[in-house]
Amino acid sequence: MLTPVDDFDCPFSFATLPVQALFFFLAGIFTPGALCRGGTWRYLQRRCMRLLVPTYLYLYAIGPVTGVICCAIVRKKYSYQALDVGPLWFAAWLVCFSMAYAAAQAAAQRASRIAAGSAGASSGGGEVAVAVTETAMAPADGSAAPPLVAHPPSLWALVRVTVLCVVCTVGIEIGYVPSAGGGGFLGMPMTIGALPYDIAAFWLGCAVGRHKEDGWLEAFESYGRQPAVWLCGLVAFGVVVAEGVAAPPLYARQSWYWGILEMMMTGVWALCFSLAVLALSRRWMGHRPPGPWRKAAAQAAFGVYVFHPPIVMLLLWAYVRVLERFGDVILKFDPSTYRSSTPVGSEWRLWAGWAAICVASQVVLWPMAWAIRTYVPGAKCVL
Numbered sequence: 001m002l003t004p005v006d007d008f009d010c011p012f013s014f015a016t017l018p019v020q021a022l023f024f025f026l027a028g029i030f031t032p033g034a035l036c037r038g039g040t041w042r043y044l045q046r047r048c049m050r051l052l053v054p055t056y057l058y059l060y061a062i063g064p065v066t067g068v069i070c071c072a073i074v075r076k077k078y079s080y081q082a083l084d085v086g087p088l089w090f091a092a093w094l095v096c097f098s099m100a101y102a103a104a105q106a107a108a109q110r111a112s113r114i115a116a117g118s119a120g121a122s123s124g125g126g127e128v129a130v131a132v133t134e135t136a137m138a139p140a141d142g143s144a145a146p147p148l149v150a151h152p153p154s155l156w157a158l159v160r161v162t163v164l165c166v167v168c169t170v171g172i173e174i175g176y177v178p179s180a181g182g183g184g185f186l187g188m189p190m191t192i193g194a195l196p197y198d199i200a201a202f203w204l205g206c207a208v209g210r211h212k213e214d215g216w217l218e219a220f221e222s223y224g225r226q227p228a229v230w231l232c233g234l235v236a237f238g239v240v241v242a243e244g245v246a247a248p249p250l251y252a253r254q255s256w257y258w259g260i261l262e263m264m265m266t267g268v269w270a271l272c273f274s275l276a277v278l279a280l281s282r283r284w285m286g287h288r289p290p291g292p293w294r295k296a297a298a299q300a301a302f303g304v305y306v307f308h309p310p311i312v313m314l315l316l317w318a319y320v321r322v323l324e325r326f327g328d329v330i331l332k333f334d335p336s337t338y339r340s341s342t343p344v345g346s347e348w349r350l351w352a353g354w355a356a357i358c359v360a361s362q363v364v365l366w367p368m369a370w371a372i373r374t375y376v377p378g379a380k381c382v383l
Contacts, residue, residue, distance in 0.1 A: 019273075020090070020194055020197070020198055021194075021197040021198055021200075021201035021270050021274055022201065022273070022274045022277060022278075023090065024094070024097070024198045024199075024201040024202040024205065025201040025202065025204060025205040025208075025274060025278075026205060027094055027097075027202065027205060028097075028101075028201065028202040028203065028204065028205020028206040028207075028208070028209060029205045029206075029208050029209040029217070030209060031098060031101055031202075031205070031206050031209055032206055032209040032210045033209055034046070035101070035102060035105060040102050040105070040106050043098075043102060044098070044099065044102055047094075047095055047098045047099075048095065049381055049382060050381075050382060051091040051092070051094055051095045051098075052091070052092070052095055053382045054088060054091055054302075054306045054382060054383070055085055055088045055091050055092050055095075057306070058085060058086055058087075058088040058306065058309075059084075059085055059088075062086075062306070062307065062309065062310060063084055063085070063086050063309075064078075064080055065310045066086070066309040066310045066313050067080070069310060069313040069314055069317055070313055072317060073313070073316060073317045073320055073333070074333035074334075074340075075333065076333075086309055087305065087308070087309065088306065093198070094202075097199075097202045101202075101206055151214070152208075152211065152214065152215060152216040152219035152220070153207075153219075155223050155226075155229075158204075158223070158271060158275075159271070161200050161204070162200075162267045162268070162270070162271045163267070164196075164200070165196040165197050165200050165267055165270075166263055166264055166266075166267040168195075168196035169196055169197075169263045169266070169267070170260065170263060197267075197270050201274070208220060220275060220278055221278055221279045221282045222279075223275045223279075224274075224275035224276045224277070224278050224279025224280070225279045229271075229272045229275055229276060230272065230276060232268055232272050233268065233269055233271075233272025233273055233276060235268075236265040236266070236268035236269040236272065237265075237269050239261070239265045240262055240265045240266060240269065296370055297366065299370060299373055299374075300366050300367075300369040300370035300373060301369075302369075302383050303368075303369025303370070303372055303373050303379075303383045304365045304366060304369045306369075306383070307365065307368065307369060307372070308361065308365055311361055311364055311365055311368075312357065312361050315356075315357045315360050315361055315364075316357060319353045319356065319357060323349065323353065329343070369383070
């Protein structure tokens with residue numbers, strides 16, 4: 001096979017789930033502040049400019065270029081048939097989540113204004129209602145009323161949210177995966193029921209963003225430093241990796257109890273991984289002033305995400321040609337799966353090619369993305 005990691009498809013897919021959830025959690029943290037700063041319509045305008053424009057760019061330009069290169073690798077004629085957002089599914093779903101959050105906040109504010117107006121009318125005036133409320137909240141000794149503090153959820157509360165995600169995942173896996181054999185849902189990779197975790201992570205991120213002053217972010221960070229979280233995460237990762245290597249995927253077997261165990265361990269791993277990465281990143285980078293290299297990397301990160309598919313495929317095309325040139329082998333691909341079962345000799349060639357493509361893509365993409373954002377007119381508004 002051209003890929004040396006076929007036996008690890010399940011563990012690798014399992015490893016992508018907490019990364020997806022963590023990204024939605026981080027996006028949710030910044031959502032309330034962005035909404036308060038610009039207002040609803042300004043916020044939605046910026047979200048659409050920042051997320052939908054790159055999505056359409058990939059849909060009608062970057063994606064087809066990637067498809068042409070991919071077809072050149074497998075020696076197949078390219079035809080533009082289906083619309084595929086590729087890795088930009090995250091941006092498209094983030095727009096949907098952002099719109100839902102903005103609509104919910106607008107509805108809550110409207111309901112609050114209606115309730116305040118009703119209370120003011122029944123009390124004979126808004127000023128009287130406010131004065132009565134402040135008097136009722138003030139302590140008896142005449143001191144100022146203490147500020148209302150929203151306490152962060154406990155670690156066990158996060159565990160209960162994870163259990164709810166596991167229950168939802170069971171329904172998704174039973175109702176969706178056996179009929180489709182895996183795949184995606186409106187572009188989102190359905191990796192062991194990723195949708196419930198992504199929704200919960202974005203919701204938790206928005207809650208943390210609303211209550212930064214109440215210490216929610218510091219509380220989540222403290223959870224990630226607990227040894228029990230690390231131990232549970234490592235055990236869950238080991239169990240699912242061992243189970244995924246030893247057995248076929250959930251939808252290809254009849255052992256339902258192994259499937260339940262896989263989904264439970266997936267939830268534990270998603271929670272523990274997200275908390276641990278949050279704690280580590282806050283410890284290593286949260287208290288250091290960003291230098292010029294970190295600023296440049298932060299500016300280029302979104303561009304790397306948008307432009308990486310054609311660059312990676314171009315490097316893969318070059319590697320295949322080098323392998324055929326110097327490896328005395330002609331690779332034959334299955335046009336339907338884009339995989340090759342042609343023997344290539346020692347497997348180290350595949351691992352070496354994978355490592356070379358990883359390194360070369362990083363060397364090319366980060367300067368390229370930074371240059372596009374810096375020198376292309378209008379790119380800063382999008383990237």
